[in-house]
Amino acid sequence: MKRLQLQRWSSSVLSPRARTGGRLQQHLYYNLRRQSTVSPAPQAENEPLFEEQSLNSSTHIPQSSHFKYLLPSPPVEAARESAKLAALHARLYLPSRLPLETLARSLVDASADSNPNFNNEALATLGNDLLSHYTSEHLVCTYPRLPLTVIFAAMYAYVGPKSLAAMAKEWGVEMAAVPGGEVDPGLLQFKRVLPGTDVNAGPVTGTERPNEHRKSWRKSMTSRVVYDNEYGDPVGVSGESATPESQNTQGVTAEHANATFVRAVMGAIYLHAGRPAAKRFFEQHFLSRHLNISDLFNFSQPARDLSRLCARENFEPPVAKIISETGRKSRHPVFVVGIFSGQDKLGEGAGASLLEARSRAAVAALKGWYLYSPLNVRVPSSMEEEGAAPWKPVHVDLGEVIV
Amino acid sequence: MATCLTAPKRPFLALPSFVPSSCPSITLQTRRHQSSYRRTKQRLRVKPDASFGVSSTQFHDQIIHNPPSSAPSVYHTPTKFLPLDDVRRTLRGASMNNGNSAQLPSVFKTSVEKRYHLNPSDIEEIRRLRLSDPMTWSRWKLAKRFDCSPMFIAMVCEAGPQKKEIQKQVLEAVQSRWGTKRRMAREDRQLRKESWGRDE
Numbered sequence: 001m002k003r004l005q006l007q008r009w010s011s012s013v014l015s016p017r018a019r020t021g022g023r024l025q026q027h028l029y030y031n032l033r034r035q036s037t038v039s040p041a042p043q044a045e046n047e048p049l050f051e052e053q054s055l056n057s058s059t060h061i062p063q064s065s066h067f068k069y070l071l072p073s074p075p076v077e078a079a080r081e082s083a084k085l086a087a088l089h090a091r092l093y094l095p096s097r098l099p100l101e102t103l104a105r106s107l108v109d110a111s112a113d114s115n116p117n118f119n120n121e122a123l124a125t126l127g128n129d130l131l132s133h134y135t136s137e138h139l140v141c142t143y144p145r146l147p148l149t150v151i152f153a154a155m156y157a158y159v160g161p162k163s164l165a166a167m168a169k170e171w172g173v174e175m176a177a178v179p180g181g182e183v184d185p186g187l188l189q190f191k192r193v194l195p196g197t198d199v200n201a202g203p204v205t206g207t208e209r210p211n212e213h214r215k216s217w218r219k220s221m222t223s224r225v226v227y228d229n230e231y232g233d234p235v236g237v238s239g240e241s242a243t244p245e246s247q248n249t250q251g252v253t254a255e256h257a258n259a260t261f262v263r264a265v266m267g268a269i270y271l272h273a274g275r276p277a278a279k280r281f282f283e284q285h286f287l288s289r290h291l292n293i294s295d296l297f298n299f300s301q302p303a304r305d306l307s308r309l310c311a312r313e314n315f316e317p318p319v320a321k322i323i324s325e326t327g328r329k330s331r332h333p334v335f336v337v338g339i340f341s342g343q344d345k346l347g348e349g350a351g352a353s354l355l356e357a358r359s360r361a362a363v364a365a366l367k368g369w370y371l372y373s374p375l376n377v378r379v380p381s382s383m384e385e386e387g388a389a390p391w392k393p394v395h396v397d398l399g400e401v402i403v
Numbered sequence: 404m405a406t407c408l409t410a411p412k413r414p415f416l417a418l419p420s421f422v423p424s425s426c427p428s429i430t431l432q433t434r435r436h437q438s439s440y441r442r443t444k445q446r447l448r449v450k451p452d453a454s455f456g457v458s459s460t461q462f463h464d465q466i467i468h469n470p471p472s473s474a475p476s477v478y479h480t481p482t483k484f485l486p487l488d489d490v491r492r493t494l495r496g497a498s499m500n501n502g503n504s505a506q507l508p509s510v511f512k513t514s515v516e517k518r519y520h521l522n523p524s525d526i527e528e529i530r531r532l533r534l535s536d537p538m539t540w541s542r543w544k545l546a547k548r549f550d551c552s553p554m555f556i557a558m559v560c561e562a563g564p565q566k567k568e569i570q571k572q573v574l575e576a577v578q579s580r581w582g583t584k585r586r587m588a589r590e591d592r593q594l595r596k597e598s599w600g601r602d603e
């Protein structure tokens with residue numbers, strides 16, 4: 001398979017000299033603002049230019065400092081002077097093809113700079129799509145029988161905004177108190193919400209779900225795949241994808257800004273260094289985080305579900321049997337109960353009463369069913385590598401037990 | 404230090420526990436070994452299990468696998484749940500199959516065999532009786548008459564709204580007599596029951 005020429009795409013997304021006059025505020029200094037993160041090739045040309053500027057910068061000090069204070073976010077030239085930014089680039093071991101200017105741009109939230117050529121909104125959109133694509137294909141291929149609720153919970157745990165915000169904190173990204181042109185570009189720039197503002201006020205409206213005003217209607221799990229976002233939460237105009245105008249007036253939370261930054265870094269790596277580097281970054285930073293999927297389950301009637309499962313799969317009906325017990329007449333008895341289908345043991349659980357042990361054994365058996373993982377798991381995106389073996393279809397079966 | 408070294412060891416027979424208890428003055432001292440840290444420790448020093456040592460027949464290096472007793476991992480899929488084309492099904496073979504499952508006692512004393520003996524006309528009769536006179540025809544009485552479980556009665560029909568209202572009032576009257584201790588104990592029991600499903 002031939003690799004796509006990513007540099008072409010990146011130039012169209014980053015749009016170095018594009019000016020959309022209607023949306024921009026009409027200021028004089030906007031004529032001076034230039035995007036310089038085009039692609040690696042023109043960037044080499046930029047460097048001597050930059051040295052020239054630094055040589056005669058002493059003559060322009062009063063003018064440039066005044067100019068800086070007018071800008072909503074740090075100028076592009078400042079990225080090369082920031083020690084924080086270079087340190088972050090080195091700490092994350094980012095590919096050298098990703099210039100510091102793009103890293104600085106990924107630190108500017110849309111609430112700080114509403115100009116789409118200078119904020120990270122486009123990068124974050126791309127990064128979010130990549131993250132949810134890689135995570136969902138990993139989950140679905142590794143655990144083909146997972147119920148949808150567990151997939152949603154696992155997606156939220158891997159690439160949800162809370163995890164991404166924690167990740168940005170672990171990367172050592174500090175937040176600027178107030179965004180502005182004079183701020184170090186190595187700080188995360190966003191406009192904060194006022195303290196005391198209720199960020200989750202009101203129900204989510206503007207979703208594509210039909211009859212959304214009917215509060216009492218049941219929202220099925222499968223409809224969430226179609227209408228809701230990748231975590232199964234409703235997404236509307238007042239949700240995460242709020243309009244930039246409302247974000248400019250209200251500001252965003254620190255969690256939202258941090259999550260957007262991490263997504264933007266992912267998108268920037270994809271644009272500048274290509275798909276293999278983005279995949280590697282995803283595996284090293286996101287997939288390497290430990291998530292115990294067996295903790296995400298919550299069964300209300302495990303014994304009933306298990307008997308339905310055995311009936312569906314044409315197994316013998318499950319029978320609970322006592323494997324061992326101690327202290328039946330004492331204050332703290334322990335029973336170990338196994339659930340057998342025919343001769344085979346499906347699950348085993350220990351508890352202080354026979355009912356508890358049986359219930360826990362049924363939970364263990366159901367988890368054994370749901371957490372089946374095939375050997376030699378391959379994900380569809382592994383076919384993009386050169387010289388990949390022919391694709392074999394992933395395991396698909398009836399999966400979830402529906403009672 | 405020197406005195407410690409030169410002090411003669413007490414003879415073995417002079418230890419209080421080995422002296423015959425005929426002498427009454429020693430009975431006070433017999434309890435002393437319980438308070439002695441060294442002796443308690445000595446008694447707890449158990450010889451390791453035979454599987455830990457080097458077996459007499461095998462002198463070369465070996466791996467000792469002696470895991471502590473613990474619940475089996477849920478990531479270990481039972482052989483029955485593996486799909487037909489999975490390699491592990493044949494790899495495990497019959498080694499995992501312990502044949503003594505038939506001799507194990509059941510959790511429930513009587514295993515109820517499902518009979519499916521009621522036909523649709525019986526179910527119509529159950530519904531009619533329950534709606535006509537819900538006070539006499541309770542779930543238990545209907546179950547006794549039709550020789551099925553009260554669970555089945557609840558599955559096929561529902562009580563009338565008046566009966567539900569009465570039952571709700573009865574429940575409220577009973578619960579109003581509960582004190583804090585009983586109420587908390589019942590709530591805790593419910594919470595514990597919910598935690599079984601989360602495997603906590």
